[in-house]
Amino acid sequence: MSKQGKYEATARDVLALVGGKENVASVVHCATRLRFKLNDKDIPDREALKNHPDVIMVVESGGQFQVVIGNHVGDVFKFIAAECDLNIADSKNTSSGNLLEKFVDLVSGIFTPFLGVLAASGILKGIIALCDQLKLWEATSGTRLILNTASDALFYFFPIIIGYTSSLKFKCNPFIGMAIGASLVHPDIVNAFNESGKPGAQGIDFLMIPVVLMSYSSSVMPAIFSVWIASHAERFFNNILPSSIKNLIAPLLCLMIVVPLTLILVGPLTTTLAQSLGQGFKFIYDTFAVGAGAIVGGLWQVFVIFGLHWGLVPLMYNNLDTLKADPIVPMILPAVLAQVSASFAVFLKSRDPKLKLLAGSGSITGIFGITEPIIYGVNLPLKKPFVIACIAGAIGGGIIGYANTQVYSPSLTSIFTFLQIIPSTGIDGSWYGALIGTVFAMILSFIGTYLFGLPKVTVHANDNSTITSNRKETDTMQSVVDTLHSPLIGKIVPLSEVKDETFASGLIGKGCAVLPSENHVYAPSDGVVTSLFKTLHAIGITTDSGVELLIHVGIDTVQLNGQYFSAHIQEGQRIKKGEKLISFDKDMIVKAGFDLTTPVLVTNTENYFDVLTVNETEATTSRPLLKLVK
Structure with missing residues (x-):
């Protein structure tokens, strides 16, 4: 499979496991994570996502459902974006969550889209500073001028960039947001500000209302607040204007109202607030x-x-x-x-x-x-x-x-x-x-x-059998905290030899596999049946000591749709060690073309230092199969 094919497959898997595009209110990505805002937080299959080979971790924070992908998150995001139609991002559930969650969601939504380019601009600025110190060029060098322009441009025109991303977050026409941001750094406004500091300079007004001229290049807060106001104004005008003219008149009215309001009131107030925050932080930092x-x-x-x-x-x-x-x-x-x-x-x-x-x-x-x-x-x-x-x-x-x-x-x-x-x-x-x-x-x-x-382990079994460690560590003693007997009778197969990458990789959990010589699955310990698949080919058990176990009879046997399987228990039922759980016709399953190798996995492996398999070739229900170490 090509890389693009792999990314597309990962995107489809992730999207399905979070509940499909119908459950996605919005999604953005940062350097390594897909950041979903979901309509229903209870729908995602968290365990399946965590066990997916291309997912590093699932994190829920700040009202976001975050799926950590790693360095290829941008490639995966492209396919999810196309499937979800991100033009309607954040159209739902924007009011959910507490104040902190709303703030985190707002800030991440505004700043995440351009963090990579912003960081690149900063690095370029640092390279220029290093070249200055090493005197690799003259201060007036054209090369330095061009590279410095490239490094400064994004931050200097921050109001335009912020205007765009804020408008997406506030569900406003993004070009209205960009126009408002651009008005703050327009050459006429910049020149008027520069001239205002000279002796005898005349100020400017709007309809006889004086305008307090300030420098807005590189500013953050004025554009955010102004676009927020514009988003409400645009929705108001779209609701009251006839559909035949609103696409023209609504933006016109927004610009005519919000730009003057920004320069007269919002810009000076937010800039003063920003300066106060900066000075306040400086005071605290200087003190502590x-x-x-x-x-x-x-x-x-x-x-x-x-x-x-x-x-x-x-x-x-x-x-x-x-x-x-x-x-x-x-x-x-x-x-x-x-x-x-x-x-x-x-x-x-x-x-x-x-x-x-x-x-x-x-x-x-x-x-x-x-x-x-x-x-x-x-x-x-x-x-x-x-x-x-x-x-x-x-x-x-x-x-x-x-x-x-x-x-x-x-x-x-x-x-x-x-x-x-x-x-x-x-x-x-x-x-x-x-x-x-x-x-x-x-x-x-x-x-x-x-x-x-990083602890190391040498484990001595409580019986005469020896056991092998998945980690192969042999320096200090760790204790065996639980022992599970084999749920099947047959030949022990190392997990790495199972002909299914998902099982063999250990992503679902550590353990081993058994190639059964008889037709029954028995309870390896006292516990509860937590899941019984409709096709009866797999069973989930939680033992009384808290071990979560998956017994999966055969590879791809789900395709049999329950044929050749029968269950002796029900989901939610308590079971006793040695009790018969499932019966199957191994000869007919093999004749149907299926591999009967049966993974026996501890799915909450993360709760243990290691899961160890006995160093034997044959499994019986009367002897240990797995030992859990802490």
Whole structure:
């Protein structure tokens, strides 16, 4: 299958598992996640999504249903966007959720679409600063002028960009939003503002109402508030105007009313508010820089997990606009790279091939600011690496706060941030402080994770049988907390040899398989039947000790639609160890062309350090098959 075919297949699977396009009110994507807003949050099949081979994690935060895909999220999004017709994005359920969820949804919806380009512009700005320090060109060089224009353009014309994305969020004509944003940076307004500061300059008015001239380039808040007003005005005019003229007259009235209102009232008020926020933040930061750095550095990844980081995003851009520098992004630098360092330690220490692959590849992307794969796939599931990295990030953030490091252009925190924290006066103590804080955090995180973050296991069975570990770790003792007898009689088959990639990969859960020599499935432990498929080919059990077990008789036997199967129990029924659950005709199933290899999987594997299979060739209902280790 081609890459595009794979992305399309993933998109179709994800869309189906969230409830289909009918359940999607809106969807956007960031660097690694699909961010859905759903009509009914109870519909998605969360477990199936988590077990999908192309899905790293499912996160619900800030009113969004987030599906973490990884670096190829943009390719998957294209197919979902085409299927869902994103022209009607956010047309439903915009009022659901509490105030925090609404705020997170609003900010993420406005800023997410252009974060990649904005970060690229910031990196280019950092490269220019480095070239300046190395004196690779003259200050008046045409090359520098053109590259500097490319790096400045997006941020300078921020009101236009914000006008576009805000209009999509507020369900307003996007070209009205862009026109309102463009009016704030129109050359006539810019020239009038520049002239207003000269002696004897005359101000301007609108219908004899004086206009307070201000600089709106790079501003954030004026465009957002103005487009919000325009969205209400447009809906009002569309409702009262005849359909024959509303497509022309509604935009006309919106521009005639909202642009003057923006320049007279909304712009000055929001700019004053933005400046006050900037000065207030500066006061708090100047008073509590070390503590602020420790808090941001230690908790940033926690904020990201719960979507709370969006609350700081407008403040970062507001700082760049009003203060011309921002200290928050440098504080985040050790938080990001400490997680990368922890993941790299896991890569070096672990002997689990799948974990090594994810930790290694994720460490590379993490250097460039994309940390979701290592957070959700490596550090957070292992718990200790995540905590160790957060502690290291707090220490590094405190050092950076003490050094008063600032970033001077928009940034997606990554290794390139070191280019963006170079002051115009040249590399100084603030830059070295960031380097020391970040490197110290990375070293501390690496050593802590390597020594303490990844437990190893040697397991001794309670009986005479030996057992094999999926992780192959053999240095310290771990305890067997549960033992499951075989639900079938037959030959034990390693899970990796099952001819179904979904089972063989362990994505649904760890365990093994049995090629049955008899026609019955028995209860491996006391518990409850939590699911019994209509086709009777698979059964889900939750044991009294909390083990969630899936027994899937054969490969693709769902196609038999229950033929050759019979059940002796019902869903929800309590069962006793050794009780007969399902019967099947193995000869007829094989004759029908189906592989009868039966996976026996612990689907809540994440609750255990490992799931171990006895080192034997034959399975019987009287002896253990799986042992669970904590």
